[in-house]
C-alpha cells in the first residue's frame with residue numbers, strides 16, 4: 205500500500221514537471237563574480253546588478269571575495285568544480301593577469317575583466333581579455349575641474365590653498381584618474397607648487413588617511429585644502445585627515461569618485477569636507493559584465509574587447525538621495 209502511494213506520488217511529481225524541473229536546475233548556467241574589495245559598497249552594487257541579470261536570464265552568479273592572488277586562484281578551482289563556465293573579475297592585483305588567464309585556459313573558464321584591466325608581464329594591457337571600464341582620465345579631469353569651480357565659488361585664494369593628491373600609481377585606472385585631475389587643476393590656473401602627492405599604501409580609508417596626514421603635517425601654512433583621490437574611499441581618508449589636523453570643515457573640499465560609497469557621509473547631520481562624489485554606473489558594470497559572460501557561455505557570443513562606460517553625475521547633499529534611489533541603491 206505504502207509503495208503504491210509512493211509510486212503514485214512520484215508519477216504525479218514527474219507529470220507535473222517538478223522533478224524534471226529540478227534536473228534542469230542542475231544544468232543552469234553558473235558564472236562567478238570575483239571582486240577585490242567586497243567591503244566596498246561599489247562592489248556590492250556590482251554584485252546586486254549581476255544578480256539582476258541572472259534573475260532575468262535564469263542563470264546563477266557565484267559571488268566571491270578575492271582580496272589576494274591566492275584567493276583568486278582558489279576561487280577559480282572552486283568555480284570549475286561547481287560547474288561554472290566563466291567569471292567576471294575585478295582583480296586584487298592587475299599583475300595577476302597572466303596567472304589568471306593561464307589557469308582559466310586549463311579550467312576552460314571564460315573571463316571578463318571589470319574596472320581594473322589585467323596587465324601582462326611586460327606591463328602592457330592584456331588587450332585580448334574582454335574588459336569593461338570607465339574613461340578614467342576624463343573622469344579625473346572632471347573631478348579636478350569641479351574642485352576648482354567649488355573653490356572659486358567659495359572665493360578661496362588659490363595661492364594659499366593646498367591640494368592633497370592621494371595616489372595609487374600601480375593601478376592604471378587610479379593613475380589615470382588622479383593625473384587627469386591634476387592636469388585639470390593646473391589648466392584652471394592652480395599653482396603647481398601647492399600640489400602635494402600622498403602615495404597610498406592601501407586602497408582604503410586608513411591608507412589615504414595616513415598618506416594625507418603626512419602632507420598636512422608638512423604644510424601647516426595652508427589654511428584651505430582640496431582633496432583628490434581615485435575613488436570615494438581615497439577622498440574620505442583625506443577628509444578624515446583634515447579633521448584630525450583641525451582644519452575647519454568650510455576650508456576643505458573633496459569630491460569622490462564612485463558615488464556608491466558616500467551615503468553615510470552625506471547623511472551625516474553635520475556637513476563635512478566631502479562636497480560630493482562623481483556617481484558612476486555600478487548598475488551597468490555589474491549587469492553588463494555578468495550578461496557578457498552568460499551570453500558567451502550560453503549563446504557563443506563573444507564580448508567586445510573593450511566596453512567603455514562614460515556616464516557620470518555629480519552627487520551632493522542636495523541630490524544624492526534622489527540619484528541613488530533612481531539606481532535602486534538606497
Ligand code: FCA
Pocket residue numbers: 244246294319320338377407434435436461462
Ligand atoms: C576601481 C576602484 C573602485 C571603483 C572601480 C570603478 O576598481 O578600486 O573603487 O572606482 O575602479
